[in-house]
Amino acid sequence: MSTAPSAVAPKPIDTAALLNNLHWRYAVKKFDASKKIPAATWQALEQATVLSPSSFGLQPWRFVVINDKALREKLKGASWNQSQVTDASHLIAFARRTHLGAEDVQRYIDSIAKTRGVPAASLDGYKNMMLGFAQQPGLDTGLWAAKQVYIALGVFLTAAANLGVDACPMEGIDPKQYDELLKPALGSDYTTLCVAAAGYRASDDPVAGMAKVRYALSDVVKHV
Amino acid sequence: MSTAPSAVAPKPIDTAALLNNLHWRYAVKKFDASKKIPAATWQALEQATVLSPSSFGLQPWRFVVINDKALREKLKGASWNQSQVTDASHLIAFARRTHLGAEDVQRYIDSIAKTRGVPAASLDGYKNMMLGFAQQPGLDTGLWAAKQVYIALGVFLTAAANLGVDACPMEGIDPKQYDELLKPALGSDYTTLCVAAAGYRASDDPVAGMAKVRYALSDVVKHV
Numbered sequence: 529m530s531t532a533p534s535a536v537a538p539k540p541i542d543t544a545a546l547l548n549n550l551h552w553r554y555a556v557k558k559f560d561a562s563k564k565i566p567a568a569t570w571q572a573l574e575q576a577t578v579l580s581p582s583s584f585g586l587q588p589w590r591f592v593v594i595n596d597k598a599l600r601e602k603l604k605g606a607s608w609n610q611s612q613v614t615d616a617s618h619l620i621a622f623a624r625r626t627h628l629g630a631e632d633v634q635r636y637i638d639s640i641a642k643t644r645g646v647p648a649a650s651l652d653g654y655k656n657m658m659l660g661f662a663q664q665p666g667l668d669t670g671l672w673a674a675k676q677v678y679i680a681l682g683v684f685l686t687a688a689a690n691l692g693v694d695a696c697p698m699e700g701i702d703p704k705q706y707d708e709l710l711k712p713a714l715g716s717d718y719t720t721l722c723v724a725a726a727g728y729r730a731s732d733d734p735v736a737g738m739a740k741v742r743y744a745l746s747d748v749v750k751h752v
Numbered sequence: 753m754s755t756a757p758s759a760v761a762p763k764p765i766d767t768a769a770l771l772n773n774l775h776w777r778y779a780v781k782k783f784d785a786s787k788k789i790p791a792a793t794w795q796a797l798e799q800a801t802v803l804s805p806s807s808f809g810l811q812p813w814r815f816v817v818i819n820d821k822a823l824r825e826k827l828k829g830a831s832w833n834q835s836q837v838t839d840a841s842h843l844i845a846f847a848r849r850t851h852l853g854a855e856d857v858q859r860y861i862d863s864i865a866k867t868r869g870v871p872a873a874s875l876d877g878y879k880n881m882m883l884g885f886a887q888q889p890g891l892d893t894g895l896w897a898a899k900q901v902y903i904a905l906g907v908f909l910t911a912a913a914n915l916g917v918d919a920c921p922m923e924g925i926d927p928k929q930y931d932e933l934l935k936p937a938l939g940s941d942y943t944t945l946c947v948a949a950a951g952y953r954a955s956d957d958p959v960a961g962m963a964k965v966r967y968a969l970s971d972v973v974k975h976v
Binding site for chain 2: 530531532533534535536537538539540541542543545546547548549550551552553554555568569572574575576577578579580581583585587589590591592593594595596599636639640643644671674675676678679680681682683684685686687689690691692697699710712713714721729733735736737738739740741742743745748749750751752
């Protein structure tokens with residue numbers, strides 16, 4: 529993952545295909561429990577999510593993929609018993625870092641230095657800028673980190689749609705129960721915000737047949 | 753935009769192309785001010801953004817595209833003088849709704865009823881669920897709405913990368929000055945969260961030549 533952006537040529541996709549896939553996407557209510565996402569496709573979705581942009585590049589997030597069936601059953605109980613949690617091929621929890629301290633900045637600086645083969649000291653300007661941001665009075669680091677995680681959620685859902693994978697983002701969960709059940713993966717430094725179920729829609733999902741509802745573009749996008 | 757998801761067949765893109773485009777993407781520091789995004793491509797990006805998922809589908813957002821050159825200059829002053837604000841082909845501000853009230857729920861219910869050709873009364877269950885959510889004590893509607901807007905930011909950035917359009921998401925702005933300068937488009941019901949500049953990287957943008965920095969996938973994605 530250490531290629532420079534300039535060393536990669538974009539492979540633009542067809543504009544109509546992109547919009548087609550975003551029209552096709554919807555929040556699946558009923559998954560086909562028998563259909564599984566191929567391993568290579570899921571791997572790509574993980575990679576796409578990790579490639580999400582974040583403020584300063586600080587990546588204040590962790591993503592937990594829950595494969596264990598018994599655990600998925602327990603999480604369903606912490607998700608208003610929504611069937612997507614157990615029926616979907618995959619379930620991924622999006623968690624934010626609980627704090628933003630000097631050690632986060634240092635870890636990131638070390639990562640930059642290693643990836644780019646530069647002395648950490650040469651990054652002092654950037655480091656101090658980030659420390660100034662992190663230490664400003666009144667900064668709501670929870671809000672800040674949550675925003676970044678939701679960028680990643682947007683990337684994940686768009687990537688899934690473009691790979692022909694159905695998904696259902698879910699905020700209707702009990703984060704505290706999730707944190708408890710996912711403790712081995714989250715530790716105490718990350719806290720659950722939301723989850724996404726991913727897989728393939730059931731042929732009889734009634735929601736799939738309903739027209740997509742959006743406000744008119746002219747009401748939502750203004751030009752000045 | 754009222755097609756049902758089930759009436760559309762997905763046109764999956766090549767997995768390698770998707771990851772290629774996300775590797776190619778980076779936060780552009782220096783745009784080529786002479787290169788403009790074709791109108792059809794920009795239109796598609798607006799449509800992709802409007803198609804973003806949101807909690808309940810409530811779309812608590814507004815997007816403002818700033819074309820006016822003098823206004824872009826003023827906004828630059830409210831953005832730490834970052835050159836992307838004036839040099840990029842396009843500039844789009846992402847704003848959240850400032851509150852979530854019964855009138856927002858009703859507007860959405862009316863939109864569903866109209867789009868799907870069903871009586872609004874048949875949606876009372878869904879309406880009451882949303883009202884219950886909106887009126888729960890202690891709900892931080894600002895945080896809630898901000899999260900949704902950041903999903904849209906993630907969708908926008910992923911869509912742009914897939915269409916071969918460069919971008920730079922920017923949180924380093926003064927939202928109050930933006931709100932004041934964009935008042936004709938935002939009114940008093942929306943407030944600026946962040947912006948994205950979009951266009952094409954300058955051939956001499958030094959950042960484009962730097963390797964992309966990400967923590968190891970195994971550190972960020974956990975399997976349980």
